[in-house]
Amino acid sequence: MIEINNISKRIDGQEILNDVSFSVNDSEIMVLLGPSGCGKTTLLKIIAGLLKQDYGDVVINGKVINDLPPQKRNVGFVFQDYALFPHKNVFENIAFGLKIRKIPENEIKKRVYEILEILEITHLKDKKIPQLSGGQKQRVALARALVINPDVLLLDEPLSALDPVLREKLREELKAILKNLGVTGIYVTHDLTEAMLLGDSVAVMNKGEIQQIGKPDEIFYHPKNEFVAKFVGVKNILKGNIKELKDDIATVEVVNEGLKSPFTIKVKKYPIFERKHNNNISLCIHxxxxxxxxxxxxxxxxxxxxxxxxxxxxxxxxxxxxxxxxxxxxxxxxxxxxxxxxxxxxxxxxxAPHPMCGKKCKSPNQEALCKCKALKNTIEEIEY
Known part of the structure; x- marks a missing residue:
């Protein structure tokens, strides 16, 4: 299990990460989803020990690892550009992490051949990196990260350099590999399809902050604020006022900016409407x-x-x-x-319309951080 507790980081006076917290359970994949420059890669580098946070803790299996150097964190890292050694062959690239950990030669050979077989690249073991295709390089980089049996695997947009057809093929294979091996991982992407396919949970980030954490379907179908809604492709945002609540129906007057004439709609009544009666409400429609x-x-x-x-x-x-x-x-x-x-x-x-609370709902496990939670502790109110 990995816990990220209140991580903050400034670089050259600019705030890159602001009080980021989440946890990933064993054998689960957390996807960090967000636009370029939102702090995703910086967070991975902090977890790996390649950057030092200004504040907060990185905890793996109950142990704070803030002061451990990268080689002692037992964290695997698959970089966006793979970072493979062009002068070494495939076997040597995969074995590199084991050698710097001073693993005995016979054990190195055993573990490298095992991961070569799992990723179906045994036939490439003697080839140099420049001789490989993009998909083959991706597999080698993944093998090098997995061969050390990491406590946590970090993947920084590992499929972004591939053509669309190969990317689709490999994302499905990657999901199967990670699940079969029971890997605990954090996967960075700005691609919604990858996030939906690969993530057990998804954290949407923007400007160094987590906007919402939840299951992929929850993020997609129940975005909590306008940024999340638009990022997952929901451009239909209706802003209005609740005029009437009757039985299980709410009457909402839509008054979006630019709208020439307001109109009213009938919407399923959600618990949040009780607190928003006669106040502004935002609704998203897929x-x-x-x-x-x-x-x-x-x-x-x-x-x-x-x-x-x-x-x-x-x-x-x-x-x-x-x-x-x-x-x-x-x-x-x-x-x-x-x-x-x-x-x-x-x-x-x-x-069809779903209400958005407009707040940053950081974690489903930390109710105090999610100010859009209902006042009464009912299942419906927690969901909406």
Whole structure:
């Protein structure tokens, strides 16, 4: 188990990390997700001992390791550029960490051949690094990090240099390898797909702070603030006021900036609404929950005009202007019946919008840090 407790770091007067805390259980992978420059790599270097934090503790298996040099932390590190030795062959690169730990030669040979076999690169053992493809280099770098039997494996965007097809293939293989070996790891990426696939839990970071920690589905479907929502691709943010609470339904007046005329919608009632009655509320709606139709036959229908259709892989993003507010929907070429400049009704069910508390919900295990928790200790209120 690894614990990161209140880590802070400034470099050249700039705050890189601000009071970062989380924990990773044994045999689990925590993904640090966020834009470039948010402090993800700096945090990995601190855990590895390559940088010294200004404040806070790194704890592995109950032991504070702040003062241990890198070679005594038993931490494996897969760098973004792999950091392999070009003048050494594959076997020598993988064996390097064992040699500096003064492991006996017979044990080195045994462990290197074991990891070569697990990663299916035994046939590459005598090749020099410049002779390898990008995918092969990635496997060698992973083998070198795993062969020392690390307490924690750190991976700094290890797939970012690969082409999209190879990247997709290797991320699936990487997940299987890490799970089969029972690795405890921290994986850094700015790629949402990687985070969703590889993480047992995900911590979204921005400007040196953790915005939200949770299971991948929780991060994606229940973002707690606008930054998290937008980073995971939820551009539909409705801001408004709760006008009425009745039974299990809330009536919300939407008053986004730029909206020419406010409109009201019916939304499933969440416990947070009780505390927000007559106050501002922010709701996010995933684009796949938006329905486009020529007639006003669905719930929460607002008239708009299609202003853009954007190809995005196998789907199309449809942008609709509803009186100054842009709403995004997702569909396929086969299902899309409209074109740019067509007028349509934008609809969504009352269950589609999810409230955002607007706070930084740092850890599900540290209730005091999450100020958007409900006042009453019920399961529903903790979730929302």
């Amino acid at each position: 684009p796949e929950d938006i329905i486009l139709d020529k007639t006003k036959k669905y719930e929460n229908a607002i008239k708009g005009k299609i202003i853009n259709i954007i190809p995005n892989g196998s789907v199309l993003k449809v942008v609709v202007d509803i009186g100054g507010l842009e709403i995004y929907a997702v569909t396929t070429r086969h299902l899309l019946k409209y074109d740019v400049n067509d007028e349509v009704w934008v609809s969504f069910s009352r269950e």
